[in-house]
Amino acid sequence: MDLSGKAAVVTGSGRGLGLAYAEALALAGASVVVNDVDAAAAGAAVEKITAGGGRAVSVVAPVGGAATADALVDKAVSEFGRLDVMVTNAGVLRDKVLWKMSDEDFDTVVDVHLRGTFTCARAAAVRMREQGTGGRLILVSSPAGQRGNFGQTNYAAAKAGVVAMARTWAMELARTDITVNAVVPVAATGMTKTIPALAPFIEEAERTGEPLPDWLRRDEGFGTPEDAAPLVVFLASDAARGVTGQAIGIGGDRLALWSHPQEKAAAYAAGGWDADTIAERWSTGPGAEPETYGIPAPSVPAAHGPEAGS
Secondary structure (H helix, E strand, O other), X not given: OOXXXXXXXXXXXXXXXXXXXXXXXHHOOOEEEEEEOOHHHHHHHHHHHHHOOOEEEEEEOOOOOHHXXXXXXXXXXXXXXXXXXXXXXOOOOOOEOHHHOOHHHHHHHHHHHHHHHHHHHHHHHHHHHHHOOOEEEEEEOOHHHHHOOOOEHHHHHHHHHHHHHHHHHHHHOHHHOEEEEEEEEOEOOOOHHHOOOOHHHHHHHHHHOOOOOXXXXXXXXXXXXXXXHHHHHHHHOHHHOOOOOOEEEEEOOEEEEOOOOOOOOOOOOOOOOOHHHHHHHHHHOOOOOOOOOOOOOXXXXXXXXXXXXX
């Protein structure tokens, strides 16, 4: 992929998935605005990209409000003359079960993930429409937003909203050749290291430098941040000009298209329904095959469990 002449912003790109996205875009030829709340991480990311021959500058600011969104777009325009790609990756976690989650826990996560995606995408769309040459909005979601996840009311709700915004904006921006897609990555990061079923494998890979197991990469679609980055490069490229309004999963060896919610089963009652009729017909009608919920726990082969060979 050749992204020469294009300018991109990647929020939350001082480390982890965001850094992998920024590096991959720069390697493909794009000029990149790195963003992080950690000045040292942002500076190190810029140094790493420029040392590899890429072009990068940083904006140290928390994502959420319009001021940061505008600063990111302004930086791209002042440094590189334009903005072609906005990747809304910044995120935080405040995991707690419903009855223990505070207003602050909820608001903090929603502000960064959902409001931050909105403000950054809005600022980018305004600039891209002014340029008149199209553009790419690449919104980062999560399997938690597609299926729900224990202890992540705030995060799952925000990430579900991100996909809903992608579908909506794909319609609104279609006439201006601005595509909008949601990326649903699964990768070994500081966030996924908190998941008990995955932590031993991530820690083992970090300790030994060995790759993640083949079964984990293929069967669970779980890999490194670098495994997820090529999808962002593809979506930023001219090759993806016809791809919009999609939620696309990537992780390890797996690339997947997530379905959009739709009616699965329906039944009809002449004149409408009352509660007793719903109760009578539910288990043999629309509720005969209820949907699952929650992210399935990894199915660890017996020969590959954390205790295997110890």
